[in-house]
Amino acid sequence: MSTATVDQPADAAPAAAPSVDRxxxxxxxxxxxxxxxxxxxxxxxxxxxxxxxxxxxxxxxxxxxxxxxxxxxxxxxxxxxxxxxxxxxxxxxxxxxxxxxxxxxxxxxxxxxxxxxxxxxxxxxDMEPFFQAYRDVMPFLITTGNEPTRERRQSAKDRERFDDTTKCILCAACTSSCPVFWNDGQYFGPAAIVNAHRFIFDSRDEGGEQRLEILNEQEGVWRCRTTFNCTDACPRGIEVTKAIQEVKRALITRRF
CATH class of the missing domain: 3.10.20.30 (Beta-grasp domain)
Structure with missing residues (x-):
């Protein structure tokens, strides 16, 4: 079925663009x-x-x-x-x-x-202190043995264990909202702990103990006062405070 069309005069004015209320x-x-x-x-x-x-x-x-x-x-x-x-x-x-x-x-x-x-x-x-704390927690996969000949497979359940902390974009919003970090620039800060969490709970990684020892130091996770500022500030919706508490629990139980 054909559709009727209406020809516009050649000199017809173009339709006005919708106004923007500024x-x-x-x-x-x-x-x-x-x-x-x-x-x-x-x-x-x-x-x-x-x-x-x-x-x-x-x-x-x-x-x-x-x-x-x-x-x-x-x-x-x-x-x-x-x-x-x-x-x-x-x-x-x-x-x-x-x-x-x-x-x-x-x-x-x-x-x-x-x-x-x-x-x-x-x-x-100056973001260098922030990125140095990030580097200090070794934010990369640590494994031993020969180089694998295929990908390191992981179940969906194992991946879900640390899925939330993979969302970090290193904006420093969480770390720079932390009162402890304001008063002591030596504190690792929430973002570094979040990125340590991402690998500590990765079933393919073998460096969890090393990272836990790093975060067990004086300026590590025990400086956290659980104010939830970091969770509120995260633009990616990461449960930052929860991740920090899970790292504390892993330090006490050595189960991760």
């Missing part, structure tokens, strides 16, 4: 430039944004249209790389996953660097 917001950024001042300062930026856009979009608008000196990290912009972790309205979040409409745009939106790590400039912190 709102005026204030983004209050904690700025720091060691070449200018030893102190940080809050700077307000008034911009217009679609409330369905993200805080990262607002930062891009500020940098590209108002002040090109604003410095922050970002990469994939889709919540996978973990580069743009920052404190937004007092909570650790990923700027690329935080919608403006979800954080009360009627009030100034505060943006500042994550805590517990040295600020290098504006929203950029």
């Amino acid at each position: 709102i005026a917001i204030t983004v209050r950024v904690r700025r720091f430039n060691p070449e200018v001042s030893a102190e940080s300062a809050w700077v307000d930026y008034q911009i217009e944004m679609d409330p369905k856009e993200r805080v990262l979009d607002a930062l891009h608008k500020i940098k590209w249209e108002i002040d090109g000196t604003l410095t922050f990290r970002r990469s994939c912009a889709h919540g996978i790389c973990g580069s743009d972790a920052m404190r937004i309205n007092g909570r650790n979040r990923l700027a690329c996953k935080t919608l403006i409409k979800d954080i009360n745009p009627d009030k100034p939106i505060t943006v500042e660097p994550i805590k517990g790590l040295t600020v290098l400039k504006d929203l950029v912190v």
